[in-house]
Amino acid sequence: MTPSFSLAVTGSGGAGVMTAGQLLLDAAALAGRYGLMARSFGPQIRGGEAAALLRLADRPVESPDDRYDLLVALDWGNIERFADELPLAADALVVADPGHGAVPAVIAAQTGRLIEVPLTALAREIPGGRPNMVALGLTACLAGLPAAAVETRVRRALARHGTDSVTAAIACLDAGRQAAAAHRRARLPVSGDESTADPTTALDRWVLNGNEATGFGALAAGVRFCAAYPITPATEILEWLAGRLPSVGGRLVQAEDELASINMCIGAAYGGVPALTATSGPGLSLMIESLGLAVAAEIPLVVANVMRGGPSTGIPTKSEQTDLNIAVYGLHGEAPHVVVAPTGIADCAPTAAWAVTLAEALQTPVILLSDQALGQTRTIADPPATALPAARRTAFVPGPTDPPTAYRRYAHTPDGVSPMSCPGMPGGQYTADGLTHTTSGVPSTRAEDHVGQLDKRRRKLEHHDYGARWGEVHGDGALAIITWGSATHPAREACDRAAADGLSVRLIALRLLSPLPVAQLEAALAGVRACMIVEHSHTGQFYRHLRAWAELPRPTLAWHRPGPLPLRPGEILEALHHLQAQQEVAA
């Protein structure tokens, strides 16, 4: 069980909720803490109500907790919009500004610990003061963050606004801290004011969201071309790459639509330049036909698909794991390709890098399934322990030039991977084709060519050694959870809590979703008597996918629910206890 402190800062548009939250997280990083911050907004395009949702801890943490320990409301504008997302602990503290009226019933009903702090009035006493800075000082104090860390961060962040701004902000922080002091909670689950963390290591830690991490991982592995069409919640990957690709000799093109972006990537990759595009469900749908082309013509590329609530336009700003079906089964014809998913925010970088290496090694499209919760939640994480993998393509080496046309682009090889030429290589000329073709790439309708190429393309995926990255296995209980993606951390925390209750639960989190690593999975399940499949979906797409390919323990419980609310450890733990109780009755 991770000792941690969860808090929310809420308020109307313009109140500066997100600034306060972000500075708080940054300060926690400087103080050697770990933590994460999610953002939630009302429906207004801009200027609507907002909530910064944080969790701070002394150990790496990527799952939201079940309930919030602290709610700081800059005002009450449309707070009922966030009520679902803001379950308060029974003993949660609510800090409210009496200047903004009575505590709304949805909040008041949840806790009795309410303190009133005149944030606005306090800020008004300071020339240039802002209530959100008062709230920051107060919140940091209640969360047990050292004042110095907050000050350092704020000084740096406001430096470009001039000394007056900085002075005003520091005064606000002080005012907030003093207001908090009187109400400092007795039991603080995180360590005290003075962090014990090694400051050098702490300063090396990464503070980033999954979208940035994805962009970085892709670039590190060798991506040098990106075609972009913006879509929430994937745009940050594209924007991050747009700013960095030119500095490593790469290029980004803004496309007219996703049909163009995927085909631009195909063109670049055909030209030998590793390529990636990022999108979300609606955009992925538009790429489907061309992904099939990339399969048939054996073009490597990566699509980072950042899932959001579906179907159709759905809920663009909320998370769900419901593009698994389209990612794995969405192509027409028999179109084997690879689908991988990071198991957390920090894991986005190595898994994106791995996706690029798989695409290049297997000459096939790879879909990287991230989601809004991973992509847009900011976390403090240890940097990758090992260097990120770098891509390598099996390249064509010109043979004797006589006869010059002997190159067989789609030659049958034992592992199904054929050396790939690209324009510029003399003697490597061929025509890449989405029509059924011979080993030379010439269109064919013959059974032997069709079956031969289908076999070859399946073979290269099935025979590949995916190594240890296929998944993570933790523990060795006879009860197991199988999960993936952003469900991994909540599930893992549920396992940790179960262990604290004396129940040993094995956690298996898959990174390789397709081709499903059946042998590895079944080996990881050895000795498991009952199993639970955990995912963030309405119908259990992951469960069906596992059933289709693997033998699962009996009983296997499919546990899932859709967005927009995030999965929380407590509900998974509850399901685990339910499964265990069933098991005991049966035994």
Next chain:
Amino acid sequence: MTPSFSLAVTGSGGAGVMTAGQLLLDAAALAGRYGLMARSFGPQIRGGEAAALLRLADRPVESPDDRYDLLVALDWGNIERFADELPLAADALVVADPGHGAVPAVIAAQTGRLIEVPLTALAREIPGGRPNMVALGLTACLAGLPAAAVETRVRRALARHGTDSVTAAIACLDAGRQAAAAHRRARLPVSGDESTADPTTALDRWVLNGNEATGFGALAAGVRFCAAYPITPATEILEWLAGRLPSVGGRLVQAEDELASINMCIGAAYGGVPALTATSGPGLSLMIESLGLAVAAEIPLVVANVMRGGPSTGIPTKSEQTDLNIAVYGLHGEAPHVVVAPTGIADCAPTAAWAVTLAEALQTPVILLSDQALGQTRTIADPPATALPAARRTAFVPGPTDPPTAYRRYAHTPDGVSPMSCPGMPGGQYTADGLTHTTSGVPSTRAEDHVGQLDKRRRKLEHHDYGARWGEVHGDGALAIITWGSATHPAREACDRAAADGLSVRLIALRLLSPLPVAQLEAALAGVRACMIVEHSHTGQFYRHLRAWAELPRPTLAWHRPGPLPLRPGEILEALHHLQAQQEVAA
């Protein structure tokens, strides 16, 4: 076991192979026979080699046989292209024109029964004579068709070319028949020259291909709008509708692409007019995003997807059952919709009509999965025994006009189907939306709205009474085949042959593919000890789909292979015997 006669007519472009084949099938219909004819072409856009592939019988027949009894070659142009598709029976007769050179090895190796008939020379003796008409007379005679039927058909077909043409053709038929007489086969599995069929009934039979039947079924059920973008092998559905829709008050629009065609259908259906479009894999891929919109906004419509070899552009002129995955699982988010498939060519009409009624009843998109083998094979079939079903939508009935905005388009109802208004109905105004919405259609990001609408949309599909059309069950053996679509007839013939060998095999052919009718399927499997899944695919998409949702007997054998060659009864029978042998060993 169906007593039948299979024959092929082959020749270069311009030789008139298809004309001869078509007239032969038509004559068989007039003679009270049943039968079918498939067409095969070389890669040339036009003027390349061609093969007309027929099977004639006294009972309805929709599966190709294992081997051909007769091959009539007008010439030998590129015959090796067809060798795979033309397995000859050990005692097959090959008729060749000695004027076109020696019999190629691929053919000569297969049979010893070769007769030489100078088709070209015989035709040259007749003013205006053509070798293909000589071949027609000869083939009809060898196939045991009454000369009168052939003559009647040829007279009618050539009438518009004038008397001379008719006279020449009749003379050619005679010459062909005389040439055949000497070589008339002793054992003819179909009845003799004089058909015993009731001529009145025979003349009521339908001679059509699956694409025409699909167009007709859709129109009969109420489709009055079609948006079209041509694609092989679906174009004939669109062309058939283009010619007929105006006469029933409907409209067809040629769209700029499939993104437009599917959205035009959505517009028409939103406007209350039942709509359909037809396409194949590449086009279906482009429709995926908008199909998700139709799910979320609850718009009824039908996409007739005529499958061809995949992936990507694949083999447009050959059949495969490999768009099952995309049809069932291809949409992003949780997007429940309906997928149905005809079990044969004649079944295309009622199943297309059923698809329209399901779409309208459930206010959701329905994908009708046909394939090239069903769509482009012409058959002689009994007309539907019962009237085709007609569509009915649960329409909005205006309530009291005060307050006027009380209409809730997406109201929760016990069966999940909400009354649907359409423009023109006062008081029924709403905004259809692909965003997560309230029961009124107003965009929402709230958990209760999201889950409520997800539940409702799943409920309407799960609670619907699909009636008897969900599938066909034949026999009650302890060994079963589960199959679908164009694999049904070959599988059924394999079961018939197994029965003749004393092995009783149950056949279960599904029409409802999604939502999978698990209860009906499991009931149909009662008493089954071993099972075989038969499909025309490379990786067993249907098998995986069944595994994902249903409990299958153990053992279950997944038997499948991809195109371009059609599935034949003999190979399925062989697999059945193999399964049975395994069973006996195990027992």
Next chain:
Amino acid sequence: MNATVVLRPKDYKSATKPVWCPGCGDFGVLNALTKALAGLALAPERVAVVSGIGCSSRLPAYTSVYGFHGVHGRALPVATGLAVARPDLTVIATGGDGDGFSIGGNHFLHACRRNARLTYLVMDNAVYGMTKGQASPTSAADWAGSKLTPDGPGIAPFRPLEIALSAGAGFIARGFSGDPNGLARLLAEAIEYPGFAFLQVLSPCITYRPEQLEYKALVSAGFEPLADRNAAFRRLLTDDGFTTGLLYRAPVSAGGSAPAPADLTDETATLAELAGEFTAARLRGAADHES
């Protein structure tokens, strides 16, 4: 609704509160639309507004007529299907410059050619508002306000009026959201045009393009309606992008012909006849020559 009731603009508004930023130009478009509909006294249930995805595409839900909020870029085909299947309705397609000219560009081209009877109103703010401010086809080559194109898109902006004219549209106009009355008049004319009517509306995004607040000073009502296509082309050669009014109004169906309306009455007798064409009897000519 009772036909004798006089409807005011506000009767065409719904109770749903727009998600738009305070000051967004799209408010002016909504006002102009409701004014135009009231001016034409169209029964709300006989009007349908169809859109794609974007801030601007949220408009249908803010009206009291039938609405359709589809997917990104596909407003025009939905509107076309509706207009062809239901020629009795007034159909208006709408959305943003990204929706209409970027992802939806192909439908724009072909809708201009097809000339179905519908109005297409594009709220042009030269930006993707909804996704937080990326360059759209109408953004200037050197507009460097987006992280996705930090040095600007670097390519020539899309010219909606020229493209519409080249593609064959018969009614082409430009309006400004800051002038709801003028816009309402243009819209009314567009709605009454018996074919495809295209209306580009300059509609500032005050959040991601605050400089567009200056549009008010830049626009001028300079177009004089032309009926000659070549004259309209010549006029556009000197267009500054801020001239408003009706540029071109082709004599009806000059630019193509709208598909003829569907008659939606069932003719089941015909259905039986259609089945007849499949019968074997037809193959011997019986149906034609005998009986």
Next chain:
Amino acid sequence: MNATVVLRPKDYKSATKPVWCPGCGDFGVLNALTKALAGLALAPERVAVVSGIGCSSRLPAYTSVYGFHGVHGRALPVATGLAVARPDLTVIATGGDGDGFSIGGNHFLHACRRNARLTYLVMDNAVYGMTKGQASPTSAADWAGSKLTPDGPGIAPFRPLEIALSAGAGFIARGFSGDPNGLARLLAEAIEYPGFAFLQVLSPCITYRPEQLEYKALVSAGFEPLADRNAAFRRLLTDDGFTTGLLYRAPVSAGGSAPAPADLTDETATLAELAGEFTAARLRGAADHES
């Protein structure tokens, strides 16, 4: 290939036999292309021909250069990605009128704007040859030769040159497959243009549009190259659709600017720097102010 070897047109042809109907106009285009490449003495391995789907789109496989036969309508984005990522290559996109103007219309619009360095050659036969003869965007409104539109498409044909000009293309020409030498010259000029060059080629479909055999009598080499966009517009106002030659050649990068070439050398030092921006140290300004 050795650079000193002189390549003849036939060296740019592959051994694969075209699937085209005998007499198809596309043979002439293939000949013109190989002539142009030989004339420019381009090494085959430094040329890539990218196409969509259709009879015409089969062309790449009939050449000995690098080829890409993609999906229907997407030749231009593939070619754009290749040209941007590999500016050292000569990139030619090609296909039919259906591929380029119907399903691919949006990419055509935006490729004209984007002005990447590539040539786009459309074999226009005013029909969908591959799918057996349906109307394409360039078919006449009254062409009733398809079962899909038995009374003709009934809408105004697409005007490729006008659209290209409106959309911002800098090089616009029309050729005829029946004149392979003239076409080869035009193509060579297009290939050498340092931006997006568009070439409409009238290429008869003798199977589904046998009347196009008359093209020979209808075409005339009437265009005089213009460098002024407005002048080109005026010239098009009297275009009969059969005038061939170079219509318009903008001074380089007048119509937009091609994306700058990528430098594909790895700079791993920079990569470490990029990682640095994620560190907590940056949050206190250490990286900037200290050490």
